[in-house]
Amino acid sequence: MEKYRANLLMCAGTGCVASGTPKVRDALKAELEKRGLADEIKIVLTGCNGFCAEGPVMLVYPEEIFYQKLTVEDIPTLVEEHFLKGRPYEKLMFKDVEKKHAIPLMNDIPFFKHQVLRVLRNKGLIDPDSLDEYIARDGYLAAAKALKEMTPQDIIKTIKDSGLRGRGGAGFPTGLKWEFASKSQADQKYMLCNGDEGDPGAFMDRSVMESDPHSVIEGMIIGAKAIGASKGVIYVRAEYPLAVQRLQRAIDMCNESGLLGENILDSGFTFDLEIYLGAGAFVCGEETALMRSIEGQRGMPRPRPPFPAHKGLWDKPSVLNNVETLAQIAPTILNGAEWYRALGTEKSAGTKVFAITGDIKNVGLVEVPMGIPLRTIIYDIGGGINKKKKKFKSVQMGGPSGGCIPEQLLDIPVTYEDVVKTGAIMGSGGMVVMDEDTCMVSTAKFFLEFTADESCGKCTPCRVGTKVMLDMLTDITEGRGKDGDIETLEDLSRDIIGTSLCGLGQTAPNPVLSTIRYFRHEYESHIKDHWCQAGICSKLCSFHIVEELCKGCGACLRGCPQQAVVGEKKKPHRIIQELCIQCRTCYDACKFGSIEIKPAIRQEKTALAAKDEGGK
Template sequence: MEKRPRITLMLCGGTGCIAGGSLKVKEAFEKELAANRLSDEINIVLTGCNGFCAEGPIGIVYPDDIFYEKLTPDDAKLIVQEHFIKGRPVEKLMYKEPVKKHAIPVMKDIPFFKHQVLRALRNKGLIDPERIEDYIARDGYMAAAKALLEMTPEEIIKEVKISGLRGRGGAGFPTGLKWELCNKVKSDTKFILCNGDEGDPGAFMDRSIMEGDPHSVLEGMIIAGKAIGATKGYIYVRAEYPLAVKRLQIAIEQARERGLLGEDILGSGYSLDIEIYQGAGAFVCGEETALMRSIEGKRGMPRPRPPFPVYKGLWDKPSVLNNVETFANVPPIILHGGEWFKSLGTEKSTGTKVFALTGAINNVGLIEVPMGIPLRTIIYDIGGGIKRGRKFKAVQLGGPSGGCIPEHLLDTPVTYEDIVQTGAIVGSGGMVVMDDLNCMVSVAKFFLEFTTDESCGKCTPCRIGTKVMLDLLTDITEGRGKEGDIETLEDLAKDIIAASLCGLGQTAPNPVLTTIKYFREEYESHIKEKWCKAGVCRSLVTFYIDPNTCTGCGACARVCPQKAISGERKKPHSIDQSLCIRCRQCYETCRFNSVKTGPRDMFKKEEPAELLEEVKK
């Protein structure tokens, strides 16, 4: 009999940690364990994404539940010698509480993890995604067995309807209703499709699920397939997610070998096979009708609805398309019931939602929280607040289709309905936090650049309209903005929303509209005062040092690539405007808030010669 390990080290094998070197760390541990003849006593498992990506590569030691962060191959020896052999957890490799810097050894005590509720990510960091047995040990495929052997399609649909589960891809359409509509259509061929075409900048929810728990997606699809009567399934993943493709492929092969996919699954009489279709990474292919065209081998462009895909979808056959996270939520609903699922969340937004937390926040990573949690809790308790103690400015939700939510709305509960009220959307779960160093006009411009690029070109308002809006924003950020530009932007936005066929065009102006709504004065100062107060737009800013608060620490002078800053130690410094290239490194570096921004022309009113004299003095 194989010896049972005494300790298991769960090493994160998500894309982030692998990039951080977790495979080399694994090798080092294996070598060190072998050298100490502990290989059969201590087990190393490469898991999917742990979620706390900012601290990666991450390793968790069970049974003690000790959380190690930022591991390097050199740390393997120390952990093996101290922790595994002598039983002394290594404090210097533990997570440090950000304020007092004391170590928090146990994973569940770390605030980042404490407020989370894991459902879609229930196997996060607990299983080896490439071993089907690990998934089965955590109740894997038991829900499929129940659905296939004990439930009728109507009973499955009823349970999902009770749960209140809504599409996690962004639109929030009730999942049970979608299945019911398709179930009622009579057809000899139907398709169950999974949307893994995650394309929002900064979003990696679906990626982590596909990489970390691929069988949960397959199981959800089998259950949904039975509910609608599907004969074939496709998972649409973009080719730029190679690890997700690889692990899904392994999972599909394992399930096929064991008869969990294919003919007569578990002896139930129901047959379904699933294939992966790799997309080329066009944003518009996340839209359902465009995605279906892409699988058909055509150019990915949306078509008008109705007919809705539940009636005429892939190859004009009835089809249901759900998002990766939606499918991952299905097995627990079947096992524990719809009532269990809606015990969390609000009346209309039930359950939990996965978010990719990123930007100017301390704890960058992947989180799952109950619906209805205030944004403030996510940003300050889980996210650990803003980096370097800076001031919160806005949080961007929903990617290029979403919007920016300002500080005074931070108590908004995260539900589909409440977030829409702010002008943003919950979306697929990208959450980009911005601090006071961000210029909101530039942020809007960034997202519009993205949608202008990604517009498929079918509808003129989206193809041309976003370009005209982008030109206007470019003018504003480069100092050519004029009176009336804001109104023109708003007007164009309304037309694009009204006249575009698909979600891409209908939502593309949202980042512009929400920034105008909440940060109008920034647009105005760009246009009227020629002043980008955050110092981002280079042609609209002058940096100067406030002599009253400058401590003369010299930090700004050291980072200045132009050597434009001079001054005696412990005396106020000054910037030579003729040398300054407005790279704003001094502005970001100053810890006393003494580097200030002023309008573009703040010194030009005076005679340049006089100014130069003044600087010399």
């Protein structure tokens, strides 16, 4: 077998591919060949490394040196310095923001240091298209153990004892789900995987499918044995082409090598697995809608009971597990329930993967033990707010079904129970961080626009209710809000939550409720004062230059698309309100914080101002 002295693991997740991995890889390959190093140094393309903000990224083994933001131009120097002369190339290393020095080793970088990898155990460490590399990391040993040494009851007991809860959002105990399906009597049962990740800003499942497809397949084989299913389907959205491609390749390899199909690993167990492409409707992430979609019908939920464990796909007993849930099955079977419980809390065991995005420095994918404070995730791992002078305002958890958590609650431990208490939900793990320039009414409106659009229309509370709420929010953000609107929104929310058919409607008002709960003053200020203090709702704000703070640098003047800013160099500038369209360009351009956001100027005031102008 060929031997290499170094392995270069380049991230080929969707983020890094978009920021240039393929070109950099080609340049690197050519340079290594040119320098005669191609036989000694191997390039491996891996799945998502997680640190998407710094892509394209590469990890050099054995030194474990982390390089980021690679460009084709840097490659010749990098190869000469590091791989030829053995001097790690500082320019491409991660830089500590405060101390300004380079951090060469991956595990010294704060983003990685606080993480514990279980679901993402193979991320950036193996080639997702190599079955051998997955096996080298104990792959399919758990499937062998489950198929050859364990009864379905043994498997279910291990998963129940581990305390693993479904990672799709609701947090239902996985072992219990399997037990229900296992007790159902039927000639055919189905083991299904939910890869229909739909929350805006969430990409945990995509990353797992892309970087470690076999971990999902292995989890499904074990689940199939536990419930007695001989057929399985992975439901993935068609917008994830790379995930689909890697999963399909992994399934093909398993079929060829007897890890899927008849008599797996000579155990006598048979399991066939296929992929079904979803067309991207958000509601198809709901289990009954997903199953209808696989049946070829329009993806719409139906009332439960009967639960899928009794009547699921094609009316046969079925289990649907989330990608992240399934990826944790194999190590739990191999290491036991106690190992699993060793991390996390009593009721929320294990780890959780979060996709951090928004106004945060380290955008990316992280896995942490449950129970750690939310603050640790946002400040120690995420690096805090990405703009220097801005303050943290809120973090949105759980996507369109979740809610916004304010600054004063950042010390809560991240567990299913504690997050629910704040009015948000754990959800699938999306975390959108927002700074003080965010308008919370607009944020609630954004999520409601999404759910109103994605509502399948089957039940009235969701179809009509979300639309009525959205209209009210639109009115509030455009200056047509009335006294009593906040109370009506609260009432409507309760009704929609109480009477909707499926999880989509039952959770859709959450973003509105949680923003009213913590940022009621913003709603009031929008309605009563016609004042969007963040300056986002253009009809409810006006921009003014504070003379004492203005240095007359002209940054706002140059940026203004309306030529509404006037003033001489080095003298305080002024905004002509009649021309201003509230586009915020001046506000974002000003380095001295000299632009003030005031309530909207009402018609009569504008007339006065015009008169004033005329007088001068």
